[in-house]
Amino acid sequence: MSTAPVAPEVVAYVHDIARRARGAARELALLTRAEKDATLHAMADAVEAGAAEVVTANQEDLRRGREKGLPENLLDRLTLDEERVRAVAGALREVAALPDPVGEVVRGSTLANGLQIRQVRVPMGVVGMIYEARPNVTVDAAGLGLKSGNAVILRGGSAAGSTNARLVELLRGALVGRGLDPDAVNLLTEGGHDAGRALMTARGLVDLVIPRGGASLIRTVVLESTVPVIETGTGNCHVYVDAAADTEMAVQVVLNSKTHRTSVCNSAESLIVHRDAAERVLPGIMAGFAAAGVTVHGDAEMERYAEAAGAAHVPVTDEDDDTEFLSLDISARVVDSLEDAIAHVQAHTSGHTEAIVTGDRAAARRFIAEIDAAAVMVNASTRFTDGGEFGFGAEIGISTQKLHARGPMALPELTTTKWVVEGDGQVR
Structure with a gap:
């Protein structure tokens, strides 16, 4: 204006x-x-x-x-x-x-x-x-x-x-x-x-x-x-797959969060995966991305898994980490620890919705306590941050x-x- x-x-x-x-x-x-x-x-x-x-x-x-x-x-x-x-x-x-x-x-x-x-x-x-x-x-x-x-x-x-x-x-x-x-x-x-x-x-x-x-x-x-x-803020929403994540659950939550509807603010824009879970979960996630036409903006390890699954990929940039794509694009990084995942989310979150997939209750509690966002999801898609899904009827917006x-x-x-x-x- x-x-x-x-x-x-x-x-x-x-x-x-x-x-x-x-x-x-x-x-x-x-x-x-x-x-x-x-x-x-x-x-x-x-x-x-x-x-x-x-x-x-x-x-x-x-x-x-x-x-x-x-x-x-x-x-x-x-x-x-x-x-x-x-x-x-x-x-x-x-x-x-x-x-x-x-x-x-x-x-x-x-x-x-x-x-x-x-x-x-x-x-x-x-x-x-x-x-x-x-x-x-x-x-x-x-x-x-x-x-x-x-x-x-x-x-x-x-x-x-x-x-x-x-x-x-x-x-x-x-x-x-x-x-x-x-x-x-x-x-x-x-x-x-x-x-x-x-x-x-x-x-x-x-x-x-x-x-x-x-x-x-x-x-x-x-x-x-x-x-x-x-x-009402933009939605640079992350999904973090923890070392203790269930493989099938992780694939489902990530794919729903990213591909269910890309043009909305509760769609996932960033994927973080613990190194100890990468070999278990990334083949399925990348196969889903390939089928849906998602382009992975990934670090070297993410690109390797994307290449193996036939998913489109490009090297991730610092700008990608802060981008609300609203398209079939996602930034993606492998991290060495829960602490690294939390630090990455806190550095790049828009304060909308952040999700963790884990079977470790202590990890979930720490993620909930340390992540500063309007909504924190545990073992659930980011797409649930919505007035209708929360039982409020229609919503007038999502405040960050x-x-x-x-x-x-x-x-x-x-x-x-x-x-x-x-x-x-x-x-x-």
Whole structure:
């Protein structure tokens, strides 16, 4: 994004939408859980009923994306077929089935003077989302926002412009059909990148901004925003195969972590194998990489195993160790000890998800204790770091920061708290 001043007309456009969203948020704060859930079902029905129109709009976006040379990983995230549309609608119904966080008592007590105090969850208010070619985020953010009592303002990437516009039309129509203010869900369609800059500097009108996308987008929002930001990070996720790893389990976890879906942030980008396990596990892993078309960016030993299995390989570089490939590429190194593995992960982690495969409980405990990441997996694929997989319903992002929210963010993370104090005339 540019550092030049945002055009006044773009600021006025965004601020007008933010003011309307704030009015809608006040209405949402009064809804009962039953009213919210009925609205979420109405939104899901609307998305499913409009699936053919959504897919048509998405085809327009995909055609433009291919003409502009968008990489395959972005085209994959952009794609919505009817099955994916049904899944997006299903996520709204899953959110409806979840407990309502608003009003939950976090803690409370009665003081010696009779004052009753309690800390309760309340909506943030107006939440801005700045994201790239991920039209599913449009629906997820709207659904999670509504359930948690927040109005949302969406600034999606231009690559998904037609898809997002149609989805938001359907969602707003469902709100109107339920007698609610459609400005509970808003899409910025004018102003280009300047609209995103105006959104993240609308302090006092917008309560929270969540960026979701590549490293450059996230860095820009974190550095330039005057509105509080929850940072969703990139996923340079590692899988470490320990000396005590079960051979079959190691092969399955590594291949699922890397090849299940390469374009997402919980896909493994780095493989580390203990030297004592290399001869047992690497032939199977490399055979799987060869079959899936993975290119191994490996040290000399990793390249030797890749060559023997017929897997594509190139020498690993220091830059590879820090790269979120989002493709059929993986950095790979053999290490001499658990200590070396932990040191390597800590030097290159993005703080998203790190995994160990081991049958040694002491090694697992040490890995868990020393690795600083939002999620640590033991004998499980990195692909499980996901709000849906964790049972949260849809997620609005995966936070790699440490304040307020960390890991998959769902309903509780979209609330703040308020202290309520009730008395009978006590004075201090």
